[in-house]
Amino acid sequence: MRKPSLLMVCCALTLTLVGCTTSDQSKTEEAENKPADTEQQTETPADTPKDTEDEVVEEAPAPEAEPPAEDEPAEEPAADEPEAEETPVVEAPPVEESAQTPSQPLEQNGTANVKLDTLILVNKQIALPAGYKPTDLVTANIDFVDTASGERRMLRKEAAQAIEKLMAGAKAAGIDLKGTSAFRSYDYQVQLFNAYVAKDGKEQAMKYSAPPGHSEHQTGLAIDVSSASVGYQLTQSLEQTKEGKWLADNAHTYGFIVRYQRAYEAETGYMFEPWHLRYIGVEHATNVHKTNVPFERYLEQSMN
Numbered sequence: 001m002r003k004p005s006l007l008m009v010c011c012a013l014t015l016t017l018v019g020c021t022t023s024d025q026s027k028t029e030e031a032e033n034k035p036a037d038t039e040q041q042t043e044t045p046a047d048t049p050k051d052t053e054d055e056v057v058e059e060a061p062a063p064e065a066e067p068p069a070e071d072e073p074a075e076e077p078a079a080d081e082p083e084a085e086e087t088p089v090v091e092a093p094p095v096e097e098s099a100q101t102p103s104q105p106l107e108q109n110g111t112a113n114v115k116l117d118t119l120i121l122v123n124k125q126i127a128l129p130a131g132y133k134p135t136d137l138v139t140a141n142i143d144f145v146d147t148a149s150g151e152r153r154m155l156r157k158e159a160a161q162a163i164e165k166l167m168a169g170a171k172a173a174g175i176d177l178k179g180t181s182a183f184r185s186y187d188y189q190v191q192l193f194n195a196y197v198a199k200d201g202k203e204q205a206m207k208y209s210a211p212p213g214h215s216e217h218q219t220g221l222a223i224d225v226s227s228a229s230v231g232y233q234l235t236q237s238l239e240q241t242k243e244g245k246w247l248a249d250n251a252h253t254y255g256f257i258v259r260y261q262r263a264y265e266a267e268t269g270y271m272f273e274p275w276h277l278r279y280i281g282v283e284h285a286t287n288v289h290k291t292n293v294p295f296e297r298y299l300e301q302s303m304n
């Protein structure tokens with residue numbers, strides 16, 4: 001796992017803030033989290049990136065835009081609890097088939113219920129247990145952008161196999177896609193967040209970056225993908241490309257949902273991210289696709 005130094009992080013951050021989109025790996029990663037979180041704090045200048053957990057290189061999103069990016073919620077981290085360091089690693093439970101509806105609570109005191117396995121829910125209000133790291137991470141055998149390396153190419157085994165099938169299906173349909181970022185460790189989120197705090201102070205940092213533990217990428221079930229048509233950037237314009245349309249129409253058949261839809265912004269608190277795929281299994285993904293509701297609502301409804 002690679003841990004960028006603070007210096008790298010700061011440099012990358014600086015570059016990004018300056019609007020530089022070139023990329024070396026560290027820069028790209030930061031960009032992801034750096035986006036300004038729009039949801040509740042909206043004093044960000046018009047061109048400030050919205051808060052996206054991923055590396056959004058987006059232009060200003062929708063007017064109403066308040067939702068920050070999905071991956072890193074702009075939620076408030078407990079102000080004084082640096083849960084980063086001392087928390088023990090929580091291991092993921094064995095993978096079970098994810099076809100049945102969950103019969104367990106989605107969270108407890110703001111902490112995600114890892115027993116939900118591939119249906120685990122993480123969002124701006126619900127964080128993963130500090131230190132959580134799936135035990136069945138494997139490198140997904142798909143094309144990734146050069147800036148993605150090491151753990152960033154990893155997913156939980158079931159999700160990795162699914163994304164491999166999705167990419168094969170895309171290729172067969174003449175759709176060019178590459179992975180840009182998959183697993184994101186808790187430690188990495190901590191490093192990133194701390195770098196922002198060091199640079200801008202905690203109050204400011206919390207406006208555009210998510211506190212550690214709230215990134216869905218930490219579940220090992222989320223991956224960002226993009227295409228050459230948009231320079232492999234994480235941009236909302238992916239939606240207008242044939243690749244973006246193919247994803248929107250077909251991802252569920254491989255068990256993935258486009259987790260943060262434009263129509264869900266108010267509900268999820270995240271801006272539209274046509275590039276962020278979350279694995280929940282074919283059956284559930286198909287249900288979510290058909291009913292067109294946010295994952296949160298789907299889970300709540302399924303549990304009744």
Ligand SMILES: [Zn+2]
Nearest residue numbers: 054071224276
């Ligand atoms: Zn993402």
